[in-house]
Amino acid sequence: MVLDPVDQEICRLLQENGRMTFADIAQRVGLTAAPVLARVNKLEAAGVIGSYHAVLGREKLGFAMTAFVAVILKSHGTAECRDFVAAIVEVPEVLECHHIAGEEDYLLKVVAQSPKDYERLINDRITNLPQVRRVKTILVLSSAKESTTVPVKVNP
Amino acid sequence: MVLDPVDQEICRLLQENGRMTFADIAQRVGLTAAPVLARVNKLEAAGVIGSYHAVLGREKLGFAMTAFVAVILKSHGTAECRDFVAAIVEVPEVLECHHIAGEEDYLLKVVAQSPKDYERLINDRITNLPQVRRVKTILVLSSAKESTTVPVKVNP
DNA sequence: CGTGAAACTTTCAAGAT
DNA sequence: ATCTTGAAAGTTTCACG
Numbered sequence A, B: 001m002v003l004d005p006v007d008q009e010i011c012r013l014l015q016e017n018g019r020m021t022f023a024d025i026a027q028r029v030g031l032t033a034a035p036v037l038a039r040v041n042k043l044e045a046a047g048v049i050g051s052y053h054a055v056l057g058r059e060k061l062g063f064a065m066t067a068f069v070a071v072i073l074k075s076h077g078t079a080e081c082r083d084f085v086a087a088i089v090e091v092p093e094v095l096e097c098h099h100i101a102g103e104e105d106y107l108l109k110v111v112a113q114s115p116k117d118y119e120r121l122i123n124d125r126i127t128n129l130p131q132v133r134r135v136k137t138i139l140v141l142s143s144a145k146e147s148t149t150v151p152v153k154v155n156p
Numbered sequence C: 001c002g003t004g005a006a007a008c009t010t011t012c013a014a015g016a017t
Numbered sequence D: 001a002t003c004t005t006g007a008a009a010g011t012t013t014c015a016c017g
Helices: A005-016 A022-029 A033-045 A078-088 A115-127 B005-016 B022-029 B033-045 B078-088 B115-127
Strands: A049-056 A065-073 A094-101 A106-112 A132-146 B049-056 B065-073 B094-101 B106-112 B132-146
Touching: A005 A022, A005 A033, A005 A049, A005 B049, A022 A033, A033 A049, A049 B005, A065 A078, A065 A115, A065 B094, A078 A094, A078 A106, A078 B132, A094 B065, A106 A115, A115 A132, A132 B078, B005 B022, B005 B033, B005 B049, B022 B033, B033 B049, B065 B078, B065 B115, B078 B094, B078 B106, B106 B115, B115 B132
Parallel strands: none
Antiparallel strands: A049 B049, A065 A106, A065 A132, A094 A106, A094 B132, A132 B094, B065 B106, B065 B132, B094 B106
16 A cells, blocks of 8 residues: 555554544544545554554552563474463563574563562463573663654655 | 552553553552642652553554664763763654663664554654664564553552 | 533534635 | 645634523
8 A cells, every 4th residue: 555645644643643533633634524534434444554652651559560571482483482472472461572682582571560570470470471582681670761652754 | 769569559550551540449459539639749759650641553653663762972071972862762653762771772662653654754754864874674563562560669 | 320411522514714 | 646626514712601
């Protein structure tokens, strides 16, 4: 699918503020609401716009810790990987699960309320899994940027 | 701030669908739109709800690559770190920048359209920075989960 | 918290450029 | 083809009970 500059601007605006009204977007891109709606519907149908989410203030909810967890599996058979992934994606504190190339097999991003909670999470829900050989914690001290906004080029 | 079960459910719903209408939310939590609006305003003011965003389908926009980049700085003075972070957060392809404890100093999440693009990004925008000693790329092969949804406890 | 009312937004069909 | 207009339905937002 080809994005003209108006589509690109709509994507930029909705990445920045996912609750912006079509009337508002229309004004900023120099159209009326109807064609903006049509374009957004088209962008959603094409999968260019995938979903909309509120992002919560984690620390306000008591999540004082973020960490990346590098996981090495015991073996790398298809079934082994499948079962590990199936179990790990069900853990709500695991926000991300990436299969990676490198010394380790998977890189997880996890949140926890406290070191104690983190310990329980790692022990009971991760290290515990029969496929896991070893885990390494990379503790996040602070995050200077944490966004899902990708660049939508203005000059095609 | 204390979240009662209705606040928690509102947070859960808005994490799941950031464009859900207040009328819709109201129906699901068994209220009318007015009190839902009041609660959302309060949650936003308290920073529990931080922001709303559309998440784009990266691959549809040509971002075929995701990688984590572990960075070691030459030194760890306050100014050095500050200047590195200030430069790195301006790079649109760098979606996340975390200060970490471990062998490396920073962990970045970056997206790129191709290996060539990735090379340019790493060379010209990262390795290049005067504070950087060394970078290590951890290539993402696939992501089984990539979310910002944190658990909002149902049982206080 | 609910109601009702005003203002605004969404959404669609028909017609203009 | 894509936009505008205009109108109906739905949503937001407020003051009052």
